[in-house]
Amino acid sequence: MTDKTSERGALAHGSHDPRWGARGTARATIAAGLVFENISHAYDGNASVIDLSLEVAPGEVMCLLGHSGCGKTTLMRIAAGVEQQAAGRVLINGREVSGPKSFVPPEKRGVGLMFQDYALFPHMTIVENVLFGLSDLPREAANREALASLERVGLKGYADDYPHALSGGEQQRVALARAIAPRPGVLLMDEPFSGLDRRLRDNVREETMTILRETRATCIIVTHDPEEAMRMGDKIALMRQGRLVQHGSSAELYSTPADVFAAKFFSELNEMAGIVTERGIETPVGLVAARGAAVGTQMDVCIRPHGILPKAAGSTGVTGRIATKRFVGEVDLLTIIIEGHDRPLHSRVRPGSGFEVGMDVDLATDPQDVLVFEAKR
Secondary structure: OOOHHHHHHHHHOOOOOOOEOOOOOEOOOOOOOEEEEEEEEEEOOEEEEEEEEEEEOOOOEEEEEOOOOOOHHHHHHHHHOOOOOOEEEEEEOOEEEEOOOOEOOHHHOOEEEEOOOOOOOOOOOHHHHHHHHHOOOOHHHHHHHHHHHHHHOOOHHHOOOOHHHOOHHHHHHHHHHHHHOOOOOEEEEEOOOOOOOHHHHHHHHHHHHHHHHHHOOEEEEEEOOHHHHHHHOOEEEEEEOOEEEEEEOHHHHHHOOOOHHHHHHHOOOEEEEEEEEOOEEEEOOEEEOOOOOOOOOEEEEEEOHHHEEEEEEOEOOEEEEEEEEEEOOOOEEEEEEEOOOOOOEEEEEOOOOOOOOOOEEEEEEOHHHEEEEEOOO
């Protein structure tokens, strides 16, 4: 099953689990643990996920992060059961729901889905859209749950309106209400904020996080935006070309990235070659700490722009010349040309620091903004 009809069907029957009482009364959400074991998948012979293992703890919000086409949406669809992997297993609360021994259909996994395009039915009212996810409940109980879910997202007063009458942010909240109404143990969200403009996106993200914490569901959010992942995720799983690059907290991925790709995903970098000497790593901007690398090792050195520290010429350090200066509010952006490096360096300094185009400056670096990796040449 790969089409929208199958996905919507999975959403509609998300209430097939023990969170519902014998008379259709809702119990509290029971967060479920989700495990991917050695998952591989391909489309027409082209690998989309490669031997990927990942664990999401009960109640955890995890962001699947990566460029378009890296396999993150495929992995989410495998968790939902609307795609089937070629190898590996998916477990929910320790039970195999997809693997060599069994396949539990989407509607029986207790998994909620929220789509990038919201997938609201234009011919249904708002409350009818939410009721679509509660088809197994008695009508009266379903109505109560649908209205309670709409109230949770602040849209109970719009229950009898149609989707076209709502703004993009309001439609997003209806989609969230529909996804959480069946009280899923696992909630999967595919680029849920990509259709919103930047000003609205921040507010809707905050509201969504508040609701997710209240529901206590285990949640996977697919995104290509590193800032969004850092804001929302308890953990981040960074993917590249179907493989897991790094998994950890936002602080771990930012401070100790696994490689240059991971480092570049979270900030702009000045990249340069270096070689380890007995005194440290020699680079075009001077010596930086070798951090245990053997003498003679070729290194890739990455320095964040706020780690390039210009000073008045005549102090110790490497000399450069300021080529451009741009004021962007909280910082001035400088580009600085130095000998021995074919690309200008980018530096961020406090406005009013006195640096001007054409000025010669000496350069130092802030060790906490210097990242070093053994070169793969």
